[in-house]
Amino acid sequence: MTVASQVKQSLASLKSIHAGLQQIALSSTDDYAQRTFHEAVMVTEEIIADLKKRIGQLEREEPQYQGK
């Protein structure tokens, strides 16, 4: 497995975590839990943005990995 595909896999897991957190934030009834989960959702959004940037760099440096 190439580095680029590993990073892409991580991105996919992060996206799934993002969705899971969002869902649990919406279905929690406790205020504190809701807030904490929402904060976690924001953090994952930041990380996803960072990771997408890194994938862009990887693909530019090594075009043979594009789309893999």
Add this chain to the structure above:
Amino acid sequence: MPIWLEASIRSVSILIGLFIITRILGKKQLAKLSFFEYVVGITVGDIAAAISVDLGINLREGIPSLLIWSLFPVGISYISLRNKKFRDFVEGNSTVFIKNGKILENNLKREKYTIDELMEQLRKKDVFRVADVEFAVLEPNGDLNVLLKREKQPLAVGDVFPNPPAEKEPQTVIMDGRILDEPLATAGLNRGWLKMELDKQGVAVENVFLAQVDSYGQLTVDLYDDKIQVPQPQAKKLLLAALKKVQADFELFALETEATEAKQMYERNAKKISDMLAKIEPLLKN
């Protein structure tokens, strides 16, 4: 009118009357019966029995007596709701038996309590050493309530975890195969969500005997058919595991990469995830 008919009519009408009176008296009486209320209850029952069987008693004499005996306590509780002095007079005061860890002998004497009886009451509360008690009070209804010294008090969740995650009461959303809309709405959910969750677990509404949803939106079901194994809700645990995996991945990438900028980015994000994990792990972990 034949005697049996008269007795039946009396019995049925008094039964209905007593039923209404007990509904008026409310449920407080059941939980906390003072001696006065206890006596009143017995007397009301006795009068009712006498009226319904003893045809020699005129109904015009019996019913007022029954009404007075049953409505007087209602009046008393009505007044004592509003007046503290009256309440103390009617319901009595509590007596402190142990204060600052010391037994108050005079109060024991006043309530005609021997030290043996006090120790028996303490043992009922699982206290075998009087020295462990900070404060004990005899309530007007005869119960002894005990506050243990701080170091002898049982461990609570809050002592171990400073901010334990709150847990609201679960809502029962399916009973006897029928969806209950009101609790579902209280939990902020709807039938569509419930159908989806049931589909996820692979069960039909008609097969569900009982389904409850907790404050994190997790659904647990009990089926009519006890041979079928229902999976426990896993969403929270899976989420936690996925988060930990991504955090580990990031640390790995940070070690592997040679570009300084990317290394810093991975390290920063690994740190972010572990900070976030510290916050939400207690919430996901049950």
